[in-house]
Amino acid sequence: MRALFRAARASSRLFSTSHASRQHQNVLDELEARGFVAAVTSPTIRQHVNSPSCIYSGVDPSAPSLHVGNLLPLMGLLHFHLAGHEVIALVGGATGSIGDPSGRSSERPILSAEQLKTNVEGITGQIGKFFARGEELASLFVEAKPPVKRHPVKVLNNLEWFGQMSLLDFLRGTGKQARVSAMLSKESVKSRLADGGISFTEFSYQLLQAHDFSVLNQEYGCRIQLGGSDQWGNIVAGIDLINRQRKTLNAEEGPIESESQDEVFGMTLPLLTTASGEKFGKSAGNAVWLDACKTSVSDLYQFFYRQPDSMVEVYLKTLTLLPLATIEETLARHRERPQERIAQRVLAEQVTHLIHGEDVLQKCLRAAELLFNTPLSQYRSEEIAHVFATDTRFKTVSWNDIESIPLRKIMATYGLTASSSAAAKACAEGAVSVNGAKVLDHKSCLDKTLMLDDHLFILKLGKKDQFILYVE
Numbered sequence: 001m002r003a004l005f006r007a008a009r010a011s012s013r014l015f016s017t018s019h020a021s022r023q024h025q026n027v028l029d030e031l032e033a034r035g036f037v038a039a040v041t042s043p044t045i046r047q048h049v050n051s052p053s054c055i056y057s058g059v060d061p062s063a064p065s066l067h068v069g070n071l072l073p074l075m076g077l078l079h080f081h082l083a084g085h086e087v088i089a090l091v092g093g094a095t096g097s098i099g100d101p102s103g104r105s106s107e108r109p110i111l112s113a114e115q116l117k118t119n120v121e122g123i124t125g126q127i128g129k130f131f132a133r134g135e136e137l138a139s140l141f142v143e144a145k146p147p148v149k150r151h152p153v154k155v156l157n158n159l160e161w162f163g164q165m166s167l168l169d170f171l172r173g174t175g176k177q178a179r180v181s182a183m184l185s186k187e188s189v190k191s192r193l194a195d196g197g198i199s200f201t202e203f204s205y206q207l208l209q210a211h212d213f214s215v216l217n218q219e220y221g222c223r224i225q226l227g228g229s230d231q232w233g234n235i236v237a238g239i240d241l242i243n244r245q246r247k248t249l250n251a252e253e254g255p256i257e258s259e260s261q262d263e264v265f266g267m268t269l270p271l272l273t274t275a276s277g278e279k280f281g282k283s284a285g286n287a288v289w290l291d292a293c294k295t296s297v298s299d300l301y302q303f304f305y306r307q308p309d310s311m312v313e314v315y316l317k318t319l320t321l322l323p324l325a326t327i328e329e330t331l332a333r334h335r336e337r338p339q340e341r342i343a344q345r346v347l348a349e350q351v352t353h354l355i356h357g358e359d360v361l362q363k364c365l366r367a368a369e370l371l372f373n374t375p376l377s378q379y380r381s382e383e384i385a386h387v388f389a390t391d392t393r394f395k396t397v398s399w400n401d402i403e404s405i406p407l408r409k410i411m412a413t414y415g416l417t418a419s420s421s422a423a424a425k426a427c428a429e430g431a432v433s434v435n436g437a438k439v440l441d442h443k444s445c446l447d448k449t450l451m452l453d454d455h456l457f458i459l460k461l462g463k464k465d466q467f468i469l470y471v472e
């Protein structure tokens, strides 16, 4: 671990250490300065977070992996965690089986119990790693004085309380407190009623999320819920539910001790968009996943490296832990020589480190250097195989597998092009190379004499796409 920190420190040598120590005064000041706050349900949240509180945010397991669009709420939670607040990351094993209508124009498909279980496991693991790496990175930049006491982050699954709950208990305890008029007035419901309608299942979703907030408030003293701006309605539903339940209880049993009656809050985050105004987190129409098997580490790196100048400041402030002063310095250096993409490089390195760790980042940088800059002949095929071993663009084959297959077919098989006719076209246009040598004839097979020390082919399409075949 120490070695890892040292390596991380070395890779962060770009940054002056004068800003490396900083004390969190009020986490809200920090979050506002970084552009994290879209809205809060009550201004008193500022006083409230002057002393340690407990905050939660939830994510539904609609896929086995999180994607970069999920990073913003996680970063928000991470700032609270680093500042000494208690943090609960909730994975919606129950809500994920219902489907949140917020921000969706059509019903979600129902996932099988098995699929949900796989998804919950995948996401739970990713959240754990995210906070572990976040702390590791923070120790490089943020040294709170006096040291802040941090609490272990809790990752909970709402199936814990919904799994055993009967429908009658839900309708009597939670449903009874909810007003249909308030439920109908939620944006997520209104927009669907105006266009295509909504199932009773998705209509009820807001009550499930409201119930979560109430459970977390009672069981863990949780008083803040954080979410994207599309979550406003669901968050407010939770606050309303908690207040109504308290009122009922007070009426039935007389006022109870004050601590459990303290105000609860909601805070929403802005929706991150791309320069063209689309939802952030897609690359060529596909989500950019945190799971390296779904989006390779180098594709994740490249996704951030390719961000336009107009967006890089927003992403540096929200998706990295670099102190604001360091971000300013980085941007100033970037503006002097924009063609060097200094800010994009820092962004890509920081995010890749946060998601995949320092070792994987270094491997990825090495791979990029290898694929883009240095002459291939400087390398041994074993070294390249080692660097790319877990990369989705790497495949071990036998010579028999590929010997008599035309290049265009190989390219299509390994996903370099969508079809072999697209590969043929790319060859004709001179966009294809094998170990640095241009291949114009798409009918040709891989030439054994081009192999790097008898083992390796790098197929390249244009500047960005490549595939590595390691011949055993």
Ligand SMILES: N[C@@H](Cc1ccc(O)cc1)C(=O)O
Residues within 6 Å of the ligand: 057, 058, 059, 060, 090, 092, 095, 100, 158, 208, 209, 210, 212, 213, 227, 231, 234
């Ligand atoms: N509804 C949230 C996820 C969520 C689930 C349960 C909660 O208690 C909170 C949030 C979303 O779709 O992003």
